[in-house]
Amino acid sequence: MKRTSILLAIAMANFTIAQSYSNGELSTGSTAKNGTMAPAGYTWSELQNNTGNTTESNTSLGLGGTSSSSTASYFLADDFTIPTGEQWDIVSIDFFAYQTGYTGTTSPFNTVRVNIFSSDPSVSGATSVFGDDTTNRFASSVDALMYRTSNTMVPNTVTPGTTRAIWKVKANTPVKLNAGTYWIKYQLQNIVMANAGFLPSVTVVGSRGLPTFNAKQNDAISNTWTSIIDNGNPASAPDYPLDMPFVITYTKTTLGTTEVLQYDNRVRLYPNPAKNDFKLSIPKEILSKNVEIFDASGRLVKILPISENYNVSDLNSGVYNIKIKTDTESKVLRLIKD
Numbered sequence: 001m002k003r004t005s006i007l008l009a010i011a012m013a014n015f016t017i018a019q020s021y022s023n024g025e026l027s028t029g030s031t032a033k034n035g036t037m038a039p040a041g042y043t044w045s046e047l048q049n050n051t052g053n054t055t056e057s058n059t060s061l062g063l064g065g066t067s068s069s070s071t072a073s074y075f076l077a078d079d080f081t082i083p084t085g086e087q088w089d090i091v092s093i094d095f096f097a098y099q100t101g102y103t104g105t106t107s108p109f110n111t112v113r114v115n116i117f118s119s120d121p122s123v124s125g126a127t128s129v130f131g132d133d134t135t136n137r138f139a140s141s142v143d144a145l146m147y148r149t150s151n152t153m154v155p156n157t158v159t160p161g162t163t164r165a166i167w168k169v170k171a172n173t174p175v176k177l178n179a180g181t182y183w184i185k186y187q188l189q190n191i192v193m194a195n196a197g198f199l200p201s202v203t204v205v206g207s208r209g210l211p212t213f214n215a216k217q218n219d220a221i222s223n224t225w226t227s228i229i230d231n232g233n234p235a236s237a238p239d240y241p242l243d244m245p246f247v248i249t250y251t252k253t254t255l256g257t258t259e260v261l262q263y264d265n266r267v268r269l270y271p272n273p274a275k276n277d278f279k280l281s282i283p284k285e286i287l288s289k290n291v292e293i294f295d296a297s298g299r300l301v302k303i304l305p306i307s308e309n310y311n312v313s314d315l316n317s318g319v320y321n322i323k324i325k326t327d328t329e330s331k332v333l334r335l336i337k338d
Contacts, residue, residue: 143167
Protein backbone atom coordinates (compact mmCIF):
# COMPACT_ATOMS: atom_id res chain seq x y z
CA MET A 1 0.00 0.00 0.00
CA LYS A 2 1.08 3.61 -0.40
CA ARG A 3 0.99 5.42 2.92
CA THR A 4 3.36 7.90 4.46
CA SER A 5 4.91 6.76 7.73
CA ILE A 6 5.65 9.83 9.84
CA LEU A 7 7.66 9.55 13.03
CA LEU A 8 8.44 12.06 15.70
CA ALA A 9 11.80 13.83 15.53
CA ILE A 10 12.26 15.61 18.81
CA ALA A 11 15.72 17.15 19.54
CA MET A 12 19.44 16.57 19.01
CA ALA A 13 20.91 13.71 21.06
CA ASN A 14 21.65 10.15 20.01
CA PHE A 15 19.57 7.37 21.49
CA THR A 16 17.52 4.39 20.38
CA ILE A 17 13.74 4.37 20.76
CA ALA A 18 11.25 1.63 20.07
CA GLN A 19 8.50 2.55 17.65
CA SER A 20 5.96 0.83 15.44
CA TYR A 21 4.39 1.29 12.02
CA SER A 22 0.85 0.03 11.43
CA ASN A 23 -0.31 -0.81 7.92
CA GLY A 24 -4.00 -0.23 8.62
CA GLU A 25 -6.90 -0.38 11.00
CA LEU A 26 -9.23 -3.27 11.85
CA SER A 27 -11.47 -2.16 14.68
CA THR A 28 -14.66 -0.35 13.67
CA GLY A 29 -15.84 0.41 17.20
CA SER A 30 -17.84 -1.13 20.01
CA THR A 31 -21.22 -0.52 18.35
CA ALA A 32 -22.20 -2.30 15.12
CA LYS A 33 -24.03 -0.44 12.36
CA ASN A 34 -27.32 -1.98 13.51
CA GLY A 35 -26.72 -0.75 17.07
CA THR A 36 -25.55 -4.02 18.64
CA MET A 37 -22.90 -3.53 21.32
CA ALA A 38 -19.82 -5.75 21.24
CA PRO A 39 -19.20 -8.06 24.22
CA ALA A 40 -17.51 -6.30 27.15
CA GLY A 41 -13.88 -5.45 26.40
CA TYR A 42 -14.23 -6.13 22.66
CA THR A 43 -14.91 -4.13 19.53
CA TRP A 44 -16.29 -5.14 16.16
CA SER A 45 -14.29 -5.42 12.96
CA GLU A 46 -17.30 -4.93 10.71
CA LEU A 47 -17.30 -5.04 6.91
CA GLN A 48 -18.05 -1.62 5.48
CA ASN A 49 -20.18 0.18 2.91
CA ASN A 50 -19.24 3.51 1.39
CA THR A 51 -20.78 6.36 3.35
CA GLY A 52 -24.17 7.20 1.82
CA ASN A 53 -24.44 3.91 -0.09
CA THR A 54 -27.12 1.73 1.52
CA THR A 55 -27.22 -0.99 -1.13
CA GLU A 56 -23.63 -2.28 -1.42
CA SER A 57 -21.07 -3.48 1.13
CA ASN A 58 -17.91 -5.53 1.34
CA THR A 59 -18.25 -9.29 1.51
CA SER A 60 -14.74 -10.62 2.26
CA LEU A 61 -14.44 -11.48 5.94
CA GLY A 62 -10.95 -12.94 5.64
CA LEU A 63 -8.34 -14.08 3.13
CA GLY A 64 -6.51 -17.36 2.85
CA GLY A 65 -3.02 -16.83 4.21
CA THR A 66 -2.26 -20.10 5.97
CA SER A 67 -0.83 -23.52 5.28
CA SER A 68 -3.44 -26.14 6.14
CA SER A 69 -2.50 -29.19 4.01
CA SER A 70 -0.19 -30.42 1.27
CA THR A 71 -2.66 -29.03 -1.27
CA ALA A 72 -3.66 -25.78 0.46
CA SER A 73 -0.89 -23.29 1.19
CA TYR A 74 -1.27 -19.54 0.76
CA PHE A 75 0.85 -16.47 1.46
CA LEU A 76 -0.22 -12.84 1.57
CA ALA A 77 1.90 -9.83 0.65
CA ASP A 78 1.68 -6.06 1.10
CA ASP A 79 4.13 -3.15 1.00
CA PHE A 80 5.41 -0.49 3.38
CA THR A 81 7.73 2.50 2.99
CA ILE A 82 10.63 3.66 5.16
CA PRO A 83 10.95 7.44 4.70
CA THR A 84 13.98 9.03 3.10
CA GLY A 85 16.84 9.55 5.54
CA GLU A 86 15.69 6.89 8.00
CA GLN A 87 16.96 3.43 8.86
CA TRP A 88 14.77 0.98 10.75
CA ASP A 89 16.05 -1.79 13.02
CA ILE A 90 12.96 -3.98 12.81
CA VAL A 91 12.34 -6.08 15.90
CA SER A 92 9.02 -7.77 15.19
CA ILE A 93 5.91 -7.72 13.01
CA ASP A 94 2.36 -8.40 14.20
CA PHE A 95 -0.24 -10.02 11.93
CA PHE A 96 -3.97 -10.62 12.49
CA ALA A 97 -6.04 -13.76 11.90
CA TYR A 98 -9.06 -15.74 13.08
CA GLN A 99 -10.19 -19.37 13.05
CA THR A 100 -13.95 -19.52 12.53
CA GLY A 101 -15.74 -21.13 15.47
CA TYR A 102 -12.65 -21.35 17.67
CA THR A 103 -13.57 -20.88 21.34
CA GLY A 104 -10.25 -21.55 23.07
CA THR A 105 -8.63 -19.05 25.40
CA THR A 106 -5.16 -19.46 23.90
CA SER A 107 -4.30 -18.68 20.30
CA PRO A 108 -4.95 -21.31 17.62
CA PHE A 109 -1.86 -20.07 15.73
CA ASN A 110 1.71 -21.14 16.48
CA THR A 111 3.56 -20.59 13.19
CA VAL A 112 4.35 -17.48 11.18
CA ARG A 113 6.68 -17.29 8.19
CA VAL A 114 8.03 -13.94 6.96
CA ASN A 115 9.95 -13.03 3.82
CA ILE A 116 10.73 -9.33 3.17
CA PHE A 117 11.45 -8.33 -0.42
CA SER A 118 13.07 -5.30 -2.03
CA SER A 119 10.07 -4.97 -4.37
CA ASP A 120 6.81 -6.67 -5.35
CA PRO A 121 7.56 -10.43 -5.03
CA SER A 122 5.03 -11.25 -7.74
CA VAL A 123 7.19 -9.40 -10.27
CA SER A 124 10.40 -10.87 -11.65
CA GLY A 125 13.52 -9.30 -10.16
CA ALA A 126 12.35 -8.97 -6.55
CA THR A 127 15.10 -9.84 -4.06
CA SER A 128 14.60 -11.22 -0.56
CA VAL A 129 16.32 -8.96 2.00
CA PHE A 130 15.24 -10.92 5.07
CA GLY A 131 13.67 -14.26 5.91
CA ASP A 132 12.30 -17.05 3.76
CA ASP A 133 9.13 -19.04 3.10
CA THR A 134 9.89 -21.88 5.54
CA THR A 135 11.35 -20.66 8.85
CA ASN A 136 8.92 -20.36 11.76
CA ARG A 137 9.44 -16.93 13.34
CA PHE A 138 6.57 -17.19 15.82
CA ALA A 139 7.11 -15.20 19.02
CA SER A 140 3.69 -14.97 20.68
CA SER A 141 -0.02 -14.55 20.03
CA VAL A 142 -2.70 -12.76 22.03
CA ASP A 143 -6.39 -12.01 21.75
CA ALA A 144 -6.78 -8.82 19.67
CA LEU A 145 -10.14 -8.15 21.41
CA MET A 146 -12.07 -7.85 18.14
CA TYR A 147 -14.74 -9.93 16.42
CA ARG A 148 -14.81 -10.00 12.63
CA THR A 149 -18.37 -9.69 11.32
CA SER A 150 -20.26 -8.91 8.14
CA ASN A 151 -21.99 -5.56 7.57
CA THR A 152 -25.02 -5.55 9.88
CA MET A 153 -27.12 -3.03 7.92
CA VAL A 154 -26.11 -3.03 4.24
CA PRO A 155 -27.53 -4.41 2.07
CA ASN A 156 -29.59 -6.25 4.73
CA THR A 157 -29.97 -6.05 8.50
CA VAL A 158 -28.23 -8.99 10.19
CA THR A 159 -26.97 -9.86 13.65
CA PRO A 160 -23.20 -9.44 14.15
CA GLY A 161 -21.34 -12.67 14.82
CA THR A 162 -18.92 -13.64 17.58
CA THR A 163 -17.53 -16.79 15.96
CA ARG A 164 -14.52 -15.03 14.42
CA ALA A 165 -12.33 -13.81 17.29
CA ILE A 166 -9.26 -12.06 15.88
CA TRP A 167 -5.81 -12.93 17.24
CA LYS A 168 -2.64 -10.86 17.00
CA VAL A 169 0.32 -13.04 16.01
CA LYS A 170 3.85 -11.70 16.54
CA ALA A 171 6.87 -12.75 14.48
CA ASN A 172 10.50 -12.11 15.44
CA THR A 173 12.05 -10.28 12.48
CA PRO A 174 15.49 -8.84 13.42
CA VAL A 175 16.62 -6.89 10.36
CA LYS A 176 18.02 -3.44 9.62
CA LEU A 177 16.58 -1.73 6.52
CA ASN A 178 17.39 1.56 4.84
CA ALA A 179 14.89 3.98 3.30
CA GLY A 180 12.78 2.54 0.50
CA THR A 181 9.63 0.59 -0.30
CA TYR A 182 9.55 -3.08 0.71
CA TRP A 183 7.06 -5.92 0.48
CA ILE A 184 6.27 -8.37 3.29
CA LYS A 185 5.28 -11.86 2.18
CA TYR A 186 3.90 -13.88 5.09
CA GLN A 187 2.00 -17.01 6.09
CA LEU A 188 0.45 -18.29 9.33
CA GLN A 189 -0.31 -21.82 10.41
CA ASN A 190 -2.69 -23.21 13.02
CA ILE A 191 -1.67 -25.48 15.88
CA VAL A 192 -3.90 -28.09 14.25
CA MET A 193 -2.71 -27.72 10.68
CA ALA A 194 -5.94 -29.01 9.13
CA ASN A 195 -7.84 -26.08 10.72
CA ALA A 196 -7.34 -23.28 8.24
CA GLY A 197 -7.28 -19.72 9.54
CA PHE A 198 -8.23 -16.53 7.72
CA LEU A 199 -6.71 -13.07 7.75
CA PRO A 200 -9.02 -10.02 7.79
CA SER A 201 -8.21 -7.10 5.51
CA VAL A 202 -7.74 -3.46 6.48
CA THR A 203 -11.14 -2.03 7.39
CA VAL A 204 -11.73 1.71 7.02
CA VAL A 205 -14.94 3.03 8.57
CA GLY A 206 -17.24 4.41 5.87
CA SER A 207 -15.21 3.05 2.95
CA ARG A 208 -15.12 -0.24 1.06
CA GLY A 209 -11.47 0.40 0.20
CA LEU A 210 -9.01 2.92 -1.16
CA PRO A 211 -7.54 3.14 -4.70
CA THR A 212 -4.02 2.76 -3.27
CA PHE A 213 -4.76 -0.64 -1.70
CA ASN A 214 -2.68 -3.28 -3.46
CA ALA A 215 -2.25 -6.46 -1.37
CA LYS A 216 -1.69 -9.77 -3.15
CA GLN A 217 -2.16 -13.47 -2.46
CA ASN A 218 0.23 -16.25 -3.45
CA ASP A 219 -0.88 -19.84 -4.03
CA ALA A 220 2.30 -21.61 -2.93
CA ILE A 221 1.25 -24.90 -4.53
CA SER A 222 0.89 -23.51 -8.05
CA ASN A 223 3.17 -20.49 -7.39
CA THR A 224 0.62 -18.08 -8.82
CA TRP A 225 -0.12 -14.54 -7.62
CA THR A 226 -3.48 -12.78 -7.49
CA SER A 227 -4.35 -9.19 -6.60
CA ILE A 228 -6.73 -9.26 -3.63
CA ILE A 229 -10.12 -7.69 -4.29
CA ASP A 230 -13.50 -7.63 -2.57
CA ASN A 231 -16.29 -8.62 -4.97
CA GLY A 232 -18.99 -6.85 -2.97
CA ASN A 233 -22.45 -7.69 -1.72
CA PRO A 234 -24.66 -8.01 -3.76
CA ALA A 235 -22.75 -9.66 -6.61
CA SER A 236 -23.51 -6.68 -8.87
CA ALA A 237 -21.52 -4.36 -6.58
CA PRO A 238 -18.21 -3.07 -8.00
CA ASP A 239 -14.93 -4.71 -6.96
CA TYR A 240 -12.57 -2.95 -4.56
CA PRO A 241 -8.85 -3.63 -3.92
CA LEU A 242 -7.84 -4.62 -0.38
CA ASP A 243 -4.86 -4.09 1.92
CA MET A 244 -3.70 -6.26 4.82
CA PRO A 245 -3.05 -4.95 8.35
CA PHE A 246 0.26 -5.51 10.10
CA VAL A 247 2.24 -3.63 12.76
CA ILE A 248 6.00 -3.22 12.48
CA THR A 249 7.89 -2.56 15.71
CA TYR A 250 11.38 -1.12 15.22
CA THR A 251 13.95 1.19 16.69
CA LYS A 252 15.81 4.07 15.15
CA THR A 253 18.41 6.49 16.36
CA THR A 254 16.89 9.93 16.83
CA LEU A 255 17.02 12.88 19.17
CA GLY A 256 15.33 13.61 22.48
CA THR A 257 14.59 11.62 25.62
CA THR A 258 14.13 7.87 25.62
CA GLU A 259 10.51 6.78 25.28
CA VAL A 260 8.39 4.24 23.45
CA LEU A 261 6.75 5.71 20.33
CA GLN A 262 4.34 4.16 17.86
CA TYR A 263 3.00 5.07 14.46
CA ASP A 264 -0.37 3.32 14.46
CA ASN A 265 -2.93 3.68 11.68
CA ARG A 266 -5.69 2.46 13.97
CA VAL A 267 -5.50 6.03 15.28
CA ARG A 268 -7.14 8.17 12.61
CA LEU A 269 -6.75 11.92 12.21
CA TYR A 270 -9.22 13.79 10.00
CA PRO A 271 -9.60 15.98 8.08
CA ASN A 272 -5.97 16.02 7.01
CA PRO A 273 -4.96 18.58 5.76
CA ALA A 274 -6.88 20.62 8.34
CA LYS A 275 -7.66 24.33 8.26
CA ASN A 276 -9.00 25.17 11.72
CA ASP A 277 -9.86 21.92 13.47
CA PHE A 278 -9.18 18.19 13.37
CA LYS A 279 -10.64 15.12 15.06
CA LEU A 280 -9.07 11.88 16.28
CA SER A 281 -10.50 8.37 16.17
CA ILE A 282 -8.73 6.37 18.89
CA PRO A 283 -9.34 2.64 19.55
CA LYS A 284 -11.05 1.88 22.85
CA GLU A 285 -8.08 -0.08 24.20
CA ILE A 286 -5.78 2.97 23.94
CA LEU A 287 -6.16 4.87 27.21
CA SER A 288 -5.19 8.36 26.12
CA LYS A 289 -4.06 11.14 28.47
CA ASN A 290 -3.47 14.14 26.21
CA VAL A 291 -2.43 15.28 22.75
CA GLU A 292 0.87 17.08 22.14
CA ILE A 293 1.58 19.00 18.94
CA PHE A 294 5.15 19.53 17.72
CA ASP A 295 6.30 21.66 14.81
CA ALA A 296 8.70 20.42 12.12
CA SER A 297 11.73 21.38 14.23
CA GLY A 298 10.55 19.21 17.13
CA ARG A 299 9.40 22.14 19.30
CA LEU A 300 6.33 21.49 21.46
CA VAL A 301 3.74 24.09 20.45
CA LYS A 302 0.53 22.83 22.09
CA ILE A 303 -0.77 20.41 24.72
CA LEU A 304 -4.47 19.60 24.47
CA PRO A 305 -6.73 17.37 26.57
CA ILE A 306 -8.48 14.45 24.87
CA SER A 307 -11.70 15.79 23.35
CA GLU A 308 -14.07 15.50 20.40
CA ASN A 309 -12.39 18.32 18.48
CA TYR A 310 -8.94 19.95 18.40
CA ASN A 311 -8.61 23.60 17.38
CA VAL A 312 -5.41 24.53 15.53
CA SER A 313 -6.56 27.78 13.92
CA ASP A 314 -3.77 29.62 15.73
CA LEU A 315 -1.00 27.52 14.15
CA ASN A 316 0.88 28.57 11.03
CA SER A 317 0.52 26.52 7.86
CA GLY A 318 2.92 23.60 7.71
CA VAL A 319 3.58 20.04 8.87
CA TYR A 320 3.13 19.08 12.52
CA ASN A 321 3.68 15.87 14.47
CA ILE A 322 0.82 14.80 16.73
CA LYS A 323 1.75 12.73 19.77
CA ILE A 324 -1.07 10.98 21.64
CA LYS A 325 0.15 10.29 25.18
CA THR A 326 -0.82 7.12 27.05
CA ASP A 327 0.42 5.55 30.28
CA THR A 328 2.82 3.22 28.47
CA GLU A 329 3.64 4.70 25.06
CA SER A 330 3.01 7.51 22.60
CA LYS A 331 1.19 7.20 19.30
CA VAL A 332 2.63 9.49 16.64
CA LEU A 333 1.13 10.71 13.36
CA ARG A 334 1.38 13.72 11.05
CA LEU A 335 -0.93 16.69 10.59
CA ILE A 336 -0.78 19.02 7.58
CA LYS A 337 -2.11 22.46 8.56
CA ASP A 338 -3.50 24.53 5.66
